[in-house]
Structures are given as C-alpha cells and as structure tokens.
Amino acid sequence: MTPTHPKLTGKLLIETSLGNFLGDKRIRLLEAIDQQGSISQAAKAVPMSYKAAWDAVDDMNNVAPQPLVHRSAGGLRGGGTELTAFGRRLIAFYRALEQESQLALEKLTHNLTQSGVADAADFQQVLRKMTMKTSARNQFAGPVTALKEGVVDVEVSIRLDPQLVLTAIVTRESAESLGLALGKDVLAFVKASSIVLVVEDDDKEVRISARNRFRGIVARIHAGPVNSEVTLDLPGGRHVLTAVITDDSVRRLGLAVGQPVVAVFKAPSVFLVAID
The missing domain is CATH 2.40.50.100 (RNA polymerase II/Efflux pump adaptor protein, barrel-sandwich hybrid domain)
Structure with missing residues (x-):
C-alpha cells in the first residue's frame, strides 16, 4: 500500500484594505445572508450565535470601502438583511482566490514530499502559531490624513468616512516602525x-x-x-x-x-x- 502523506490545507485570510479578518466563516455568513435574507437565519446556517453574526457584519461594514450588508428595520415585513452588489462581488473574488490558493498548497505539498525537505505537518504547526488575533472589539480602516509630531508622541488622524475622523496618539518610535505617512492605509483598534x-x-x-x-x-x-x-x-x-x-x-x-x-x-x- 502506498503511504499517504499529510496534506497542506488552509483557511484563506485576506489581508487588504478590508483588514486581516475576512476569512471563511465570515464569507459563509455573507453567503447565508444572501440566501436567507435574515441575519438570524444566516447565523443558524453557519452556525454562529445571533450576536456574533451581528458583530461580524458590523466589523466588515466598518472597514469595507463600500457596505457589504444592508439592513432595513421595522416596516410591515419586520425589516430584513440583504447583501449588496459589492458584497456579492467580494464573495466571488474570495472563492476564486480560495480555489487558486488550495491548488498552490497542493503543489507545495507535492514538492515537499518529493524533495524530502520537511513534512507538511511541520509547516501547518508553524502557520497556526503565526496566526494573529486581537481582542479589540472595534476595528476600523482608513488613510492617514494628518500627522502632528511632538517631542515624544505623534498624533495621527485617520479618515474613516467623509464625516468621521479618528485620532490616535502613538510614540515616535511606533510611528517610524509603522512607516506612517500621509495617505497610508492603517487599521485602528479600540477596545x-x-x-x-x-x-x-x-x-x-x-x-x-x-x-x-x-x-x-x-x-x-x-x-x-x-x-x-x-x-x-x-x-x-x-x-x-x-x-x-x-x-x-x-x-x-x-x-x-x-x-x-x-x-x-x-x-x-x-x-x-x-x-x-
């Protein structure tokens, strides 16, 4: 019997101006919202709690350049939730990218097996340890619109929306390490x-x-x-x-x-x- 080798598989996590939290589970939530027209029903389909589903929708809408989900409250039908055209395009992009990434992982697994450099399971363990998560509830994205430098600190203005500007204060060392400059896109987190x-x-x-x-x-x-x-x-x-x-x-x-x-x-x- 031919011995089987561990296979590299992974969950795609997109790191773009949308942030580093757009992964498989939230994409499945968006797909379920599109099918169900209800966030409560979509949450059951994923599955995840109703509150977690709302939190996920809020987070994604907060940092996306366009809304992914549109919510309507009240009315004769009691309101509902629907995916926007931008949300549907994002899902299509994610699924296409996911397919390509899995093909790349399969090719990598084959090459590692043939070369005998390392077992695929070794790389899976390393990748799991390198995954970064944050406990901050509020996540935003936007470009730096102003930098006010002091002796020790730098005041950073980030435009979230035409009507919303968020201000952060970081050390000069942190500003230099992050490469902060006018127009640079950043993620802002607030507990x-x-x-x-x-x-x-x-x-x-x-x-x-x-x-x-x-x-x-x-x-x-x-x-x-x-x-x-x-x-x-x-x-x-x-x-x-x-x-x-x-x-x-x-x-x-x-x-x-x-x-x-x-x-x-x-x-x-x-x-x-x-x-x-």
Whole structure:
C-alpha cells in the first residue's frame, strides 16, 4: 500500500484594505445572508450565535470601502438583511482566490514530499502559531490624513468616512516602525471597555478632554449579568461603535434603542496596524 502523506490545507485570510479578518466563516455568513435574507437565519446556517453574526457584519461594514450588508428595520415585513452588489462581488473574488490558493498548497505539498525537505505537518504547526488575533472589539480602516509630531508622541488622524475622523496618539518610535505617512492605509483598534458614553443635556454643556467624540444612535443593547454591550450607529450609515459599560450605567443614563448618545475615548487608547 502506498503511504499517504499529510496534506497542506488552509483557511484563506485576506489581508487588504478590508483588514486581516475576512476569512471563511465570515464569507459563509455573507453567503447565508444572501440566501436567507435574515441575519438570524444566516447565523443558524453557519452556525454562529445571533450576536456574533451581528458583530461580524458590523466589523466588515466598518472597514469595507463600500457596505457589504444592508439592513432595513421595522416596516410591515419586520425589516430584513440583504447583501449588496459589492458584497456579492467580494464573495466571488474570495472563492476564486480560495480555489487558486488550495491548488498552490497542493503543489507545495507535492514538492515537499518529493524533495524530502520537511513534512507538511511541520509547516501547518508553524502557520497556526503565526496566526494573529486581537481582542479589540472595534476595528476600523482608513488613510492617514494628518500627522502632528511632538517631542515624544505623534498624533495621527485617520479618515474613516467623509464625516468621521479618528485620532490616535502613538510614540515616535511606533510611528517610524509603522512607516506612517500621509495617505497610508492603517487599521485602528479600540477596545469596547475604553469607550465612555455620554447623554447630552440641552441645559448643560458637557466638556470632556478626550480627543475622540463620535455622535451616534443606539442600535442594540446586549445586557449581561454585570456589564452591557451597547452598539451605536455612527453618522454616514456604515460604521458602528461598540462600548461595554455597566448595567447600572445603562439604567442611570436611561439608554434605549434609538437614543442619541456621544461615544468618547482617548487618542492613546487607539492602537494602529499598518497595511502594506
């Protein structure tokens, strides 16, 4: 019997201006949304939780140059979710690229086996260790539009949308290491726990030192035993921002879906990744 050799297989992860998180599971979610017309049904088909599906859609829409998913709320039919034309083109591109990448892996497996350089399983283990993930809930992408250099730090402005500019502060060493320059595309990450929500009072002027202040509308509140996750729709209709605050804060602020709030976070709490 001819001995069988390990076969290199992999999940395609696209690293473009869309970010480094567009992989097989999220593509399958987009395909299911296109088929089902419902994010709850699509989540069951993948499968993944309803909340995880919404989070994935928010993340993808946040960094894509065009929306991938369009959501309609309410109405006689109760609203729905549909894939955009751009979303369908992205799926087709991903599947074509996936097929080509698998052919390349099969060729590599054959060459390794013939040459006896190393076992394919050795490379699979290395690749798994090299996979990078981040715990930051909020991920955005955009070009650098301004750099303000100080003695120690650099203030970086990133345009997410015509109406949205995010500000980060990094050390000069980090700015040089990332190769930051005007027009360079970067990914910006903000932990949900770093975001403070403010409900404005018409009778009082709120003054806050934090550099980033985004006005939004409460889209969802996911309550937990201690903390709640509050997701905001930002101006422009494409980006969302998620904050984690205590359940007591939700009650004290009187937060509800459809309510306008201001999300505030400091520039040093934003960390950047350069897109080559």
